[in-house]
Amino acid sequence: MMKKIYDAFDEIKVSEELKMKTYYKIKNSKLCSKPVKNKYRMFVYSSVAVFCLVLTIFIKGDFSAPHGNDGEVMDMFFINEAGEESLDRIVYRGGTYIFIEEVFDKNILDEKIGVMDQISGASLNSESNSAKYYGSYIYKVKNVDSLEKIAIMLEDKIFLFEKTVDYNGIR
Amino acid sequence: MLQDVKENFIQTVIDEYSNAVYKLCIIYLKNYHDAEDAVQEVFIKIIEKAPSFSSDGHKKAWIIKVTINHCKNILKRKKHETMLDDNLASYVEKFDNKEILQSIFDLPLNYRNVVYLYYYEGYSTKEISYILKKRDATIRTWLKRARDSLKEVIGGAYDEKNL
Numbered sequence: 001m002m003k004k005i006y007d008a009f010d011e012i013k014v015s016e017e018l019k020m021k022t023y024y025k026i027k028n029s030k031l032c033s034k035p036v037k038n039k040y041r042m043f044v045y046s047s048v049a050v051f052c053l054v055l056t057i058f059i060k061g062d063f064s065a066p067h068g069n070d071g072e073v074m075d076m077f078f079i080n081e082a083g084e085e086s087l088d089r090i091v092y093r094g095g096t097y098i099f100i101e102e103v104f105d106k107n108i109l110d111e112k113i114g115v116m117d118q119i120s121g122a123s124l125n126s127e128s129n130s131a132k133y134y135g136s137y138i139y140k141v142k143n144v145d146s147l148e149k150i151a152i153m154l155e156d157k158i159f160l161f162e163k164t165v166d167y168n169g170i171r
Numbered sequence: 172m173l174q175d176v177k178e179n180f181i182q183t184v185i186d187e188y189s190n191a192v193y194k195l196c197i198i199y200l201k202n203y204h205d206a207e208d209a210v211q212e213v214f215i216k217i218i219e220k221a222p223s224f225s226s227d228g229h230k231k232a233w234i235i236k237v238t239i240n241h242c243k244n245i246l247k248r249k250k251h252e253t254m255l256d257d258n259l260a261s262y263v264e265k266f267d268n269k270e271i272l273q274s275i276f277d278l279p280l281n282y283r284n285v286v287y288l289y290y291y292e293g294y295s296t297k298e299i300s301y302i303l304k305k306r307d308a309t310i311r312t313w314l315k316r317a318r319d320s321l322k323e324v325i326g327g328a329y330d331e332k333n334l
Contacts, residue, residue, distance in 0.1 A: 001318065002290055004325050008268035008275065009291040014193035014210065019185050022211045026181050026218050100222045101233060162223070 100149075100160045181218055188231065189214070191292070192238050198287050199242035201259045201276060213241050232302055235288070239303070274324040282317035285310055 139151040152159045192213050196206035216237055224230040263272045275283050288294045288302065296314065300307040 001321070001325055004268070004271055005275070005286060005290040005321070008266070008271040009194060009287060011266045011268055011272070012190075012194050012197055014189045018193070018207055018210060019189050021207075022189065022214050023181060023185055025211050026185075026215055027178065029215060101224070 098162055100162045102159055180221075181214075184217060185214060188217075188234050191231070192234065194287065194291070195235065195238045195284075196242055197259075197262075198276075198283050199239070199280065200245060203258060203262045205245065209238075209242060209245060213238050216241065231292075232298070235292070236302055239284070271321075271325055274321055278317055278320060282313050282320070285313045286317045286321070289314055 149163065150161050152161065189210065193206060193210050196209040196213070197203060200206050200209060213234075217234060220237075222233070224233065259276050260273070263269045263276070266272055275286060278286065284303070285299060288299045289296065294302070296310045297307050299305075300310045303310070
């Protein structure tokens with residue numbers, strides 16, 4: 001039975017035409033920025049990059065806590081270009097974190113990354129070894145460098161974030 | 172340079188996962204025109220998010236989840252607009268295993284989805300339960316009922332010992 005079903009599904013294949021159509025659709029969409037065509041554009045992009053770098057250094061210097069794990073959520077939500085509120089990016093004291101994935105439940109996170117650890121120096125919730133801010137639970141993920149990854153529990157869902165120093169969305 | 176890397180990345184992702192995404196879209200939507208549109212939309216989402224993963228297996232599971240969610244949204248939208256135009260019969264006509272495919276597509280959505288993930292993608296019932304956010308026992312029940320229905324068409328003994 002297994003082989004017959006496998007063979008049946010195996011017959012369904014995406015056409016090369018659809019693959020190409022998909023490729024060009026993505027390429028032509030806004031997601032894929034066009035190459036810099038002239039010196040003026042290059043100048044503008046470079047200026048923005050330098051500005052972002054300076055801003056990053058400034059924010060890091062200004063807000064970095066003496067202890068790496070010490071801090072509080074500055075902004076829970078990131079407002080994207082469309083003006084929608086999303087969890088794509090959060091700012092935690094000392095750095096910006098980019099959303100990696102939604103973890104289905106705590107057991108999976110435990111299996112894949114290791115047991116979540118509390119953020120030291122943060123106020124503890126009596127029911128969980130987590131820091132609680134704005135109704136969310138924030139965990140430092142164990143077995144990775146300090147504050148490189150954090151997990152946030154929101155409405156029974158766990159979201160993993162990875163630290164980044166980039167503010168342009170280029171990783 | 173960055174542009175080349177980006178384009179290569181898009182090409183690789185499409186080459187690697189387009190078949191899985193397309194199959195799932197067909198399974199959910201039962202309409203190959205809608206499935207083709209859905210494939211393009213799903214890949215835009217995938218490239219837009221492009222999260223980093225620790226393993227390919229993890230990445231594939233995420234892509235499957237994105238596809239399923241997208242198809243569910245389409246089905247929800249279609250429900251309010253008009254009944255789905257089921258053009259699958261003419262689509263499967265060209266395949267050698269058309270009887271098997273047709274009987275799979277005649278199954279309820281949850282059953283055919285589980286059959287695909289279990290028999291084709293090779294996920295265990297536990298992994299499917301994580302992906303679909305259902306209990307393991309529920310997945311096993313769906314799988315058993317699907318197999319019972321398919322057995323009449325396909326015949327043969329079960330290949331699974333642990334179910």
